[in-house]
Amino acid sequence: MDDVDRKILNLLQQEFPLTVEPYKDLAQRVDRSEAEVLERIARLKEAGIIRRIGGIINARGLGWVTTLCAVSVPEDRIEEIAQRINAEPGVTHNYLRDHELNMWFTLIAPSYQEIETIIDKIENDIALPIHNFPAAQTYKIKVSFDMRRGMIYDNK
Template sequence: MHISDKLIINHLQDGIPVTDEPFAEIATLCGISQDEVVARIQRLLDEGYLSRFGPMFHAQELGGGLTLAAMKIPAEDFERVNQQVNSFDEVAHNYEREHELNMWFVLATKTPQGIAETIRKIEQTTGYPVYNMPKKEEFYVGLRFTL
């Protein structure tokens, strides 16, 4: 990866400035033009190194619901249930993990009540219980994943 791409990733993780020219500082740091910074970010997005560029809203603050949920699915049934779970628009990401509870997904809904409704629908569709584990407390770690 080009050094400019690394600098962009390391510096803009949690701080895109809200100024008239937000890319001026990183452009100077990289020794390239602002247009080139923009082009590099676009390419990082297009190639999938970045999944998003810009502000992320807080679900609860905006009136939405967000939770982490887990299910215990026998291996022979995993494929079917996985397809059913992923067919819900409210399922944001879904990982298979090594544990008895082997399916872990994030639910994001337009309203807080949407979480319980969606969980009920997933349980009805799949025939398996869903364990709901909404966050009680977030311990902020900052974003400083450096390449």
């Protein structure tokens, strides 16, 4: 990873150019050829640094509802319960965390009623109470990282 890569990552995280030839526009902004920019992005994808390039769909804009849930899972049931929770297509993130409530997952569904139905179903299957923490107010959703400010790659 060099300065050009970091510049590309910073720009691409902010906004993918909304044009017919977006990589050409990006290439102009970093003063490189389109072919080189495509090659660099391919490399960043292969390295797993870029997960994907696409749209961030606003669940609520589509009328969908999201929530964050937590369960206190006994150590010996972690795999089994993770499997059950992850089987729900509306569960997009699930993490084991260092807390008494040790399994935290996000759930997306077309309506709040469906969220409750899914939670009830999972509770019924795992026989453990699920804590449901729907958002009352969203102050920020922005996942972009400054690749140049960090010192992370400077010694490599």
